[in-house]
Amino acid sequence: RTMKHSRILILAVLAAVVSCQGRKTTTVGSTPETEQRIERLLSRMTLAEKIGQMNQLSGGGDVANYAEAIRNGQVGSILNEVDPQKVNEFQRISVEESRLGIPLLIARDVIHGFHTVFPIPLGLAATFDPDLVEQGARVAALEATAQGVRWTFSPMLDIARDPRWGRIAEGSGEDTYLDARMAEAMVYGYQGRQPDTTSMAACIKHFVGYGAAEGGRDYNSTFLTERQLRNVYLPPFQAAVEAGAMTLMTSFNDNDGVPSTGNTFVVKDILRGEWGFDGLVVTDWNSMGEMI
Helix, strand or coil, X not given: CCCXXXXXXXXXXXXXXXXXXXXXXXXXXCCHHHHHHHHHHHHHCCHHHHHHHCEEEECCCCCHHHHHHHHCCCCCEEECCCCHHHXXXXXXXXXXXXXXXXXXXXXXXXXXXXXXXXXXXXXXXXXXXXXXXXXXXXXXXXXXXXXXXXXXXXXXXXXXXXXXXXXXXXXXXXXXXXXXXXXXXXXXXXXXXXXXXXXXXXXXXXXXXXXXXXXXXXXXXXXXXXXXXXXXXCHHHHHHHHCCCCEEEECCCEECCEEHHHCHHHHXXXXXXXXXXXXXXXXXXXXCHHHC
């Protein structure tokens, strides 16, 4: 993801909006009472308020710059704000002054530590020690949630086999099996084995095939067969989903001409249908807008 000044990011699908009836929920910490409360809340929401929940702003400015939009239900999440005083004020406005009182999701790219800095993900994978990697992710979650960050855009699960691609450092390398084990470890570390006040939602990314960009050029097209997807690129994501990952990010690339963000086969048929994922799906930075 690219870190820039305040800009709107579209959240592609909200878990609450896309309910998976007749299928076992994968939502970590969910209870029937919570699901019923969400359904009641959804029934009260206007279309504009639902769209507002899918709007993410980049923080860093004065709270006053965001207050009116939050009060009007036009913001669902804020990233890049780590000042706990500002985070608390954002939440106060959202809960006490908006019509529905829905708390904001506060997000951050917590990739390899928060205050405590750990090796880059490629270095963590080189330990071949999932238990150690899980412990590092748990420390990151403890530190980040203490400042109000409850959602991280990590782990990156892109299989990378072309040394020309510039984002190899963010993932676990070229091996599908190792990537899957690291995926599980980081999801467990960020979210905790049991959800509590230190749980930080993991966001597995980039779905899918992003690391196979033609010529190693970031954002470039990919041309992966279904066999390649299922044997090489999808297993780490499935492992993370089965470990309870709460959210997932679609990738910038198109595969054989179909943008990942609008790819029915991978997002709906495989992710939702075959794997039963009912968590939140977020686009990468403005990738929905870039489909137009």
